Amino acid sequence: MIRLLKFLWWSFVALFCGLLLSLSGAYLYLSPSLPSVESLRTVKLQMPLKVFSSDQKLIAEFGEMRRAPIKFADIPQDFINALLAAEDDNFANHNGVDLTSLVRAGSELLKSGHIQTGGSTITMQVAKNFFLTSERSFSRKINEILLALQIERELSKDEILELYVNKIYLGNRAYGIEAAAQVYYGKSIRDTSLSQMAMIAGLPKAPSRFNPLANAPRSKERRDWILGRMYKLGRIDKERLEQAIAEPIDASYHGPQPELEAHYIAEMVRAEMVGRYGSDAYTEGFQVTTTVPSTLQNDANLAVREGLASYDSRHGYRGPELRRPGMTKSAWLEELAKHRSIGGLEPAIVTQVEKSGILVLLRNGEEQAVPWDSMKWARPFLNTNSLGARPQQPGDVAQTGDLVRVKRETDGSLSFTQVPAAQAALVSLDPSNGAIRALVGGFSFDQSNYNRAIQAKRQPGSSFKPFIYSAALDKGFTPATLVNDAPIVFQEAGMEEAWRPKNDNNTFLGPIRLREALYKSRNLVSIRVLQTIGIDYALDYVSKFGFNRDDLPRNLSLALGTANLTPMEIARGWSVFSNGGYKLDPYLIERIESRDGEVLYKANPATVPVAETFAKEQLKDELNGTTDSPPVLAERIIDGRTTYILTSMLQDVIRKGTGRRALAMKRNDLAGKTGTTNESKDSWFSGFNADYVTTVWAGFDQPESLGRHEYGGTVALPIWMSFMSAALAGKPEHLLPEPEGIMTLRIEPLTGRAAPPGTPDAYFELFKSEDSLPAASELDPALGIPGGPLPADQAAPIDLF
Missing domain, CATH: 1.10.3810.10 (Biosynthetic peptidoglycan transglycosylase-like)
Structure with missing residues (x-):
């Protein structure tokens, strides 16, 4: 028995020692390759990229x-x-x-x-x-x-x-x-x-x-x-x-809930962050604060959607997206599950047609009434310029099984609508530093992630004319300069047919002041002005606004806005007019922080000096340690007096020109210009005060006419007005003060000369101090003044280049 116990004891000892030696050997073998535990103290867990508005509302989250x-x-x-x-x-x-x-x-x-x-x-x-x-x-x-x-x-x-x-x-x-x-x-x-x-x-x-x-x-x-x-x-x-x-199992999926709808902005930030940090952008927990306040972005979203819906309803109802009559409720729900909400417009299937309206099935399985009053607009769409008969009852608009769109109103009721076929883009900048304050790239990102604000190159039409007029004012023209609004024919060598540009309404006003020509948007005056100042001078001048010279046509059609430019490029160019002549670079990212809150990047944009002491005050702040980096002053590219005079001319566009609708805003600090291209394929409005410069474009992705009676003033301008009214609500009127070197003289409206005392209909006009008013005999023949306008069929040919 003792021997057995000794055997068991020594067997246990041997087994224990063997196990100990095995573990020791394993430890000695494996320990050199084991990672350092100390690294756990500084481990960085993968965290998503988060994008915020300037007031810290979550816009988006990116990362697996x-x-x-x-x-x-x-x-x-x-x-x-x-x-x-x-x-x-x-x-x-x-x-x-x-x-x-x-x-x-x-x-x-x-x-x-x-x-x-x-x-x-x-x-x-x-x-x-x-x-x-x-x-x-x-x-x-x-x-x-x-x-x-x-x-x-x-x-x-x-x-x-x-x-x-x-x-x-x-x-x-x-x-x-x-x-x-x-x-x-x-x-x-x-x-x-x-x-x-x-x-x-x-x-x-x-x-x-x-x-x-x-x-x-x-x-x-x-x-x-x-x-x-x-x-x-x-x-x-x-x-x-x-x-x-x-307690019941009450879990339900709660995905990242953005507090602000700004998908186009989120995508712009995502692309820039990937450009900066590569794939680490999705995993390092970066927090990006943009320059966009949530209030302005919400205003922009609403303005674009309501503006497009208004245009769309004017051109009639294109019918249901699908027809699924005779199906069961469960089959209809399966069909609805395939369709997403687009810009707040929910898919619904008509389940019953009554005299008071229709009953629709929603994706959540609920049935709700849509009143007849919200359907009366739905005249059948025939083509862009024609509508069918006005509907007399709900059955004239919808049938059981139609897949339609409804919009939920603030009181919870539903209204009948459709997804607009046209698109729009809006860009609003801070003219003091180029910060993007609002941006919308289309009706809905869910419908199309194509960002028309920065990707769609379209012809700006007459909204480009202020750049030509600015060049003319710096070339010696004044707002009182007379230019002949008369027919003109251009014949290029080798061309079988001559180019015969015309005004929108095909009328001619004869000698007309430059100011009046701008607010009445006279095409022939713009062409004569460009011809006089010269194509090369104009291209050099306009390129200073940040436009790529290769995008600008080297011919007189430039005066009519035939360049292909994005809304962002136009807004950037217009910011020079609103800030007194300084070139800016639009920017979207204000700050990038690490997961721990460390500021990795802070924007330091070139900024317009608000006073002569700007640079001195900024330098003082820098020396006192109150700024993160030396201030950058924006480059002045044109005379501040030029922008002041041009702003006055653009205010007249709103007071008595093609932008008169904006008078409804009841502000005296607004300046802007409409733009409409041939056959109304593009609708534009750009405008500003000293707080915001905003550009709106509207049209079809595949260019086609918006309609015979649609212009920049009917499609783009209402969107601009809606946004700017909200953005400027409660703000005092704000335009830049008059710079030194400006004089005001009473002018004869017919000759553009200084008016003697007692001259009837004389008006006050702005001039640079060095400008001289010509006598009637000294008017420039190149502007087509002597002899008055010629009939269209007697216009003299002029070489295009």
């Missing part, structure tokens, strides 16, 4: 992993108890490895022949999640054990738990418990109930199998088991247990 790291001190104790009950109830006592769990896992392996559970502690899972792969092998398990032992030696239990709860994947792109609480319950983990915490604590074991959105019964089973474990471990009492188990 939704994560919001949380500090250990902010983790509720109930959640810690639930997690430990589910994953590692001996966490507080072991040193990284739980021998009981490992033995149990080994036993299961021997019985079944394959790995059932890994016997991993939370510390071992931290080791695996941060340093190892998910490969199931003995070598990986040994590495996991060794790392866990090191982690426990170098980190506290609180630090280990903090790492674990922020790293684990919990389904639906949620990484970490804070992101999971937001995804499943739309709130912070600190605000969830005990039942909800237990549900989240049950996810690490199998995020897909116990996911409450995919498998609610199994999720409830897992949750209840965890609650029972908490009760057995003394973490909760029976009353709390019963209350938590009685």
